[in-house]
Amino acid sequence: MAIRWGSYKVKNLYDELLRATGRPRPAAQVLCSYLRALKDTEIEEYKVAAESAIHVMGISFTVYTEEEGSIDRVWPFDIIPRIIDKREWLQVEAGLKQRVQALNLFINDLYHQQRIVKDGIFPAELLEDSKNFRPECVGVNPPYGIWAHICGSDLVRDKDGTFYVLEDNLRVPSGVSYMLENRQVMKRLFSEMFEQYNILPVDDYASQLYDTLAALSPRPGDQPEIVVLTPGIYNSAYFEHAYLAQQMGAELVEGSDLTVDKNNVVHMRTIEGLTRVDVIYRRVDDLFLDPEAFSPDSLLGVPGLMRAWKSGKVALANAPGAGVADDKVVYAFVPEIIKYYLDQDPILPNVPTYKCIDKQERQHVIEHIHEMVVKPANESGGYGMLIGPQASKEEREKFVRLIRRDPRNYVAQPMLTLSTAPTLIGNRVEPRHLDLRPFILSGEQISVTTGGLTRVALRKGSTVVNSSQGGGSKDTWIVDMEAT
Amino acid sequence: MLSRVANRIYWMARYLERAENTARLINVNTHLLLDLPKKVRLGWEPIVDITSHRDYFYNLYEEADERNVIRFMVSDMRNHGSILNSLHMARENTRTIRDIIPREVWEQVNTLHLTTKTNAKSVITQRHRYDYLRSVILGVQTISGMLAGTMTHNEGYDFLRMGRNLERADMTTRIIDVRSATLLPDMPEDLTPFENLQWVSVLKSLTAYQMYRREIRQRIRRADVLKFLLQEERFPRSFYHALCQVSTCLNNLPRNEKTLQMLTKLQTKLLQTKLQEFDQQKLHVFIDGLQLGVIRINNSISENYF
Numbered sequence: 001m002a003i004r005w006g007s008y009k010v011k012n013l014y015d016e017l018l019r020a021t022g023r024p025r026p027a028a029q030v031l032c033s034y035l036r037a038l039k040d041t042e043i044e045e046y047k048v049a050a051e052s053a054i055h056v057m058g059i060s061f062t063v064y065t066e067e068e069g070s071i072d073r074v075w076p077f078d079i080i081p082r083i084i085d086k087r088e089w090l091q092v093e094a095g096l097k098q099r100v101q102a103l104n105l106f107i108n109d110l111y112h113q114q115r116i117v118k119d120g121i122f123p124a125e126l127l128e129d130s131k132n133f134r135p136e137c138v139g140v141n142p143p144y145g146i147w148a149h150i151c152g153s154d155l156v157r158d159k160d161g162t163f164y165v166l167e168d169n170l171r172v173p174s175g176v177s178y179m180l181e182n183r184q185v186m187k188r189l190f191s192e193m194f195e196q197y198n199i200l201p202v203d204d205y206a207s208q209l210y211d212t213l214a215a216l217s218p219r220p221g222d223q224p225e226i227v228v229l230t231p232g233i234y235n236s237a238y239f240e241h242a243y244l245a246q247q248m249g250a251e252l253v254e255g256s257d258l259t260v261d262k263n264n265v266v267h268m269r270t271i272e273g274l275t276r277v278d279v280i281y282r283r284v285d286d287l288f289l290d291p292e293a294f295s296p297d298s299l300l301g302v303p304g305l306m307r308a309w310k311s312g313k314v315a316l317a318n319a320p321g322a323g324v325a326d327d328k329v330v331y332a333f334v335p336e337i338i339k340y341y342l343d344q345d346p347i348l349p350n351v352p353t354y355k356c357i358d359k360q361e362r363q364h365v366i367e368h369i370h371e372m373v374v375k376p377a378n379e380s381g382g383y384g385m386l387i388g389p390q391a392s393k394e395e396r397e398k399f400v401r402l403i404r405r406d407p408r409n410y411v412a413q414p415m416l417t418l419s420t421a422p423t424l425i426g427n428r429v430e431p432r433h434l435d436l437r438p439f440i441l442s443g444e445q446i447s448v449t450t451g452g453l454t455r456v457a458l459r460k461g462s463t464v465v466n467s468s469q470g471g472g473s474k475d476t477w478i479v480d481m482e483a484t
Numbered sequence: 485m486l487s488r489v490a491n492r493i494y495w496m497a498r499y500l501e502r503a504e505n506t507a508r509l510i511n512v513n514t515h516l517l518l519d520l521p522k523k524v525r526l527g528w529e530p531i532v533d534i535t536s537h538r539d540y541f542y543n544l545y546e547e548a549d550e551r552n553v554i555r556f557m558v559s560d561m562r563n564h565g566s567i568l569n570s571l572h573m574a575r576e577n578t579r580t581i582r583d584i585i586p587r588e589v590w591e592q593v594n595t596l597h598l599t600t601k602t603n604a605k606s607v608i609t610q611r612h613r614y615d616y617l618r619s620v621i622l623g624v625q626t627i628s629g630m631l632a633g634t635m636t637h638n639e640g641y642d643f644l645r646m647g648r649n650l651e652r653a654d655m656t657t658r659i660i661d662v663r664s665a666t667l668l669p670d671m672p673e674d675l676t677p678f679e680n681l682q683w684v685s686v687l688k689s690l691t692a693y694q695m696y697r698r699e700i701r702q703r704i705r706r707a708d709v710l711k712f713l714l715q716e717e718r719f720p721r722s723f724y725h726a727l728c729q730v731s732t733c734l735n736n737l738p739r740n741e742k743t744l745q746m747l748t749k750l751q752t753k754l755l756q757t758k759l760q761e762f763d764q765q766k767l768h769v770f771i772d773g774l775q776l777g778v779i780r781i782n783n784s785i786s787e788n789y790f
Contacts, residue, residue, distance in 0.1 A: 232580075242580075254488065271487055273738075
């Protein structure tokens, strides 16, 4: 017997499958006994089967390095799933819907009357300095007043098991295809488990995404022409772009496939000539979207796209400028934003966040920097952050200087103890830290993926889960323990 | 269908076909050399000539011996036409149109590229060469079968078939051209039996031997072989057949008039030619004309659709 739960210790933190006593949580009981009964050779077989499935399915992400150019790497996958009880999940889901609804109201307000600024809730100077506020978008009315149609929010659990929102990704969040593919791999490998558990399916994401996008079409009634706009095969998420286009039956286009005519209508170049495009699910960042409006040397974009969008001849998802709410400083205000627009208390808590722009809070951060995680406002992918307790003295001092120089650009959070889950390392199980990224679709209605993408930090003790920095992923099972 | 996508499907098919043809070519040459008398130094150079890479080859290698030529043709990434490079390019093209072609086809292209790359060393030794090349041929055939069986036969499929058939037509002419020219130079009397052998190898390079025998029940003769490989309508690797396939595909596509006209002209010219009257020199000029025709059709498709 290879997996001995007896030697798996849960100390001072929350483990997704096991309690502190070492006994499995109710929802994990069946899985844990199943795993315990596996022989070493069987575990090895599962691992090999998973790896070859991933290889053959071509699940990969792209890493770009100066020396080697672009490389397609296989996305590391751990075969032990993470399990969440459906009852708990429903709470999380309600919290996410509430949060995204408020964020969309916030973005729409910022590009119109700016009531929240006038009412003194959100500081005007933050808006003025925001790198992601796009003056070009002021006064634009996207359908339903929705700007962030697709949102990926990162959740973590602290010691006591409470879920916190760590950040919201409102620009071009990625990862959903890995969530879908992980499930495909698990169904191939552990079909017995799927018979024994009531695992809620994740498959309908693509059709929900399609419906969300189709509802944005400026030509209602007709079958809309939807396209996915990708920066191309060297983008790290290219796999996902192709995958989603395929699943929706939409064209996967690059900037050079599209053209905007004098009447602000967008067309794509086809073998028949030009065909009108109604909705663009764009996976290209704002500043590269349109060389006429933004970065003039962008080769990824489509000249004239912004004027087409502003005149309502084409829908863009997410809308340009949605990233204004995806800033780590704005994040600190989300509880107030929810209260302001919805008059509700947040269902899902934020991680307590110190805003360095506030003098007192800044002082607190600087004094306690060895306990803090410091994040720049506009970086993603885990770059440019300081993890206080693990950093050297020099690194901490460097960050103190950075914060003093540009306080608006930094927020800090106390170091959480992220939850762990058993992960196969060699052929033993060891605890590894993880997070969860559910995806929220907003259109006529709001829907949330069942679970989301669980990312796991494969290095011992590490809490960095990003695929570019040694992260992997697990399948996430939302199980209904009441159904029989 | 997006122009860019049509372009990539077309090239995916061309590169796959190229990999398969190259594998067949090397396989047959290996066997042919075993059968020829030692004093006939046919060697490996013709293989390089078939792909018109002679100058480039001698930039990289000193001698056209077995080891060098095989490395050049199979695994040398500096050679655009090597099997590995063709599969690499096929994979890159497939990768960018994953949303268009059936997923299992992408998986197969990916696997084929991976295994061909991993096992590339085994092709050097004659003992493993056959299996290696056979796995390339089978791999490409599997992909063709999957595409035929699982991809909607829409415009995308038409571009795929056009790419495959133009590549095939091109390779057929190249093989005939080089193989007939380097035939035993002055043909002394005692080598005649081997001339026969060489025409058999031309047929075998194109997997045409068995079909030829069924169709033309006589001893192998130059004129018949040429007719079979260039003008036979029903044999899938003959030049004329490839043109007919392209024509069928073009008929399904919009804005096809100009290209179709060009194609019809080439077909007519081909069928009206009496091949048995050609000596080597004339044959060479004629084949040049066919190759030029293929290039023109390729260019016309590119300009019109991509």
